[in-house]
Amino acid sequence: MYFFEWGCWKMQLEPEEARKDDHKLEKKLGIKRDLPFESEDDEEQVAARACVSQTPKARGPVYVFNDTVLEIRSGMFEAKRGLISILSCALIIFITTTTATATVHLARSINELLNKKIIPDIGLLLVLLLYFTIAAVFSWFYLKYGFRFTRLEMFTSRHLLIRFNRKTQQVYLHRPSYCGGIVTLPWKGVTSSGASEKTAIAGGIGVPLFLYWSPRVTGTLHPESAWVGKAGNNQAELRDEWEFIRRFMDEGPQGLPRPRITSHFPWPWQAFTPQFEGLTHYFRRASRTTKVGLLLICPAFLIIGLGHWLSLLLCWKPRWPKLIRQAGLPGKPIPPLTTLADRPPHIQERLRANAHLWAIRPGKRPEKKLRARPKKTESKSN
Incomplete structure (x- = not known):
């Protein structure tokens, strides 16, 4: 299901008139938009280069793994389609x-x-x-x-994909045009929710690994992001997966456990098993009453699983452009990074108009000044 990616892309192209209600709501609730600073972005990028796990593991689904390319399923809630x-x-x-x-x-x-x-x-x-x-x-x-x-589930690409190319040091996102399209991003400059506790999301429970490229890196006046692999049961699983990707890109596939390769063919179990991604944490700690309740709602999981399989059957296998398929091979050109000029004129106009929403502030975040406490006046005794 591509609802999350579709919504993010629409939000990046949203005109100012459509944001008026959002601004009014933010003012009413006292919410202040807090843009990050360059120093914070630099710290997150540095953290993404460090080793975070001694047990790297690709949780998958992995579609390609060789000396040059690592390709994994991507997408938030993609496993919940149906x-x-x-x-x-x-x-x-x-x-x-x-x-x-x-x-x-x-x-x-x-x-x-x-x-x-x-x-x-x-x-x-x-x-x-x-x-x-x-x-x-x-x-x-x-x-x-x-x-x-x-079209978020049917008559479109069967999966969102993310491809890591070690030799070109690039990352490719495969998405339909209405979700942002296919883009080429640099490996250097990526940040990850598995890189540190500061960037972790919800303890890693129920969400996939999150990768992020700030506007300073993308060169398209807006950030890019990708949700990689299966939903996690804890932060340790996401750290293991991030460490697998980091070592593949920085050190090579030597020494990494070979992941199980998944077929693009829509087998039935590919539709039913994802319904339970990220739920093992709850199953293990659930009370007996909760477990009985889960058994009672199993027919709902079955119905959603059938819808998921139907969705896979009515979609087609995603295919990369020839330039990306051949990237990293001897004598083949390196794909150029995606820029603002690669977008249609009307898309460029909207991205320029909204660039201030994602801009990175220069310098370092100023320290908060501590408010001086008023001195208590001593009461005079009569």
């Missing part, structure tokens, strides 16, 4: 069935009129007109407002 697919298919089936039923009866009435000279019943014609009207109205609303959400 519900949108079920709702979309139900609506598509309803529209198709309604249209087909009305068309069959209309064709039969026309055939009887031409061959047997039987005049169709007025009531039947009104019912058919109602069927066509309902199908047309639902189709219009779906194509105008609903299809954009369907």
Whole structure:
């Protein structure tokens, strides 16, 4: 499910008029936008170069692993896809069935009129007109407002991917165009939620490993980010995964445990097992009552799993551009880093207009001045 990436991309392109309500809400709640400083960004980048685990491990799913390339599934909530697919298919089936039923009866009435000279019943014609009207109205609303959400799970790339190329020292993100598209980023300058406790997110429970490139690194006036692999059960798992990626890029694959390679073919278990990613922590510590409750809602996991599999079946295998596929091979060119000029003109305009929202402040964050406590006046005794 690409809802998170789609929302982030839309937010980066959001016009100022659409942000007025957000500004009013922030003022009402007393929320102040706090932009990071260069020194803080530098510290996080330095932390990302340090060793954080002695047990590096790729939790996967890993699609490619060799001397040059490491490719892992990416995306926040990508493993939880399924519900949108079920709702979309139900609506598509309803529209198709309604249209087909009305068309069959209309064709039969026309055939009887031409061959047997039987005049169709007025009531039947009104019912058919109602069927066509309902199908047309639902189709219009779906194509105008609903299809954009369907494409977050169906009729699109089967997975979001992140590819690490050790020889070119680049990272490639594979996303649909409506989620930011395919971009080429430098390895140097990345920060990670697995690199330190300061950058950790929610203790690593229920979220994948998070990678981030600040606007200072991307050169596109906006930050780039990626959620890598499976959701974690604790911060230690994310540290192990980050250390695996760091060692691969900085030192090479020698000495790293070879990960299990996952196929892009949509096998059924690839749809059902992700439903439990990041939940082992809760299963182990859950009370007996909670475990019984989880057993009772197993049919819901089954339904979502079926929707997930349906989504995989109705998507296609993601394919990298030839330049990226050949990157790192002898005699092949190194892909250029993505810049603002690579975007369409209207996208460039929106990114320039919103650049101040993600800008990095120069220098170091000033120290907070301690407020002097007022001296207590001694009460005079009478």
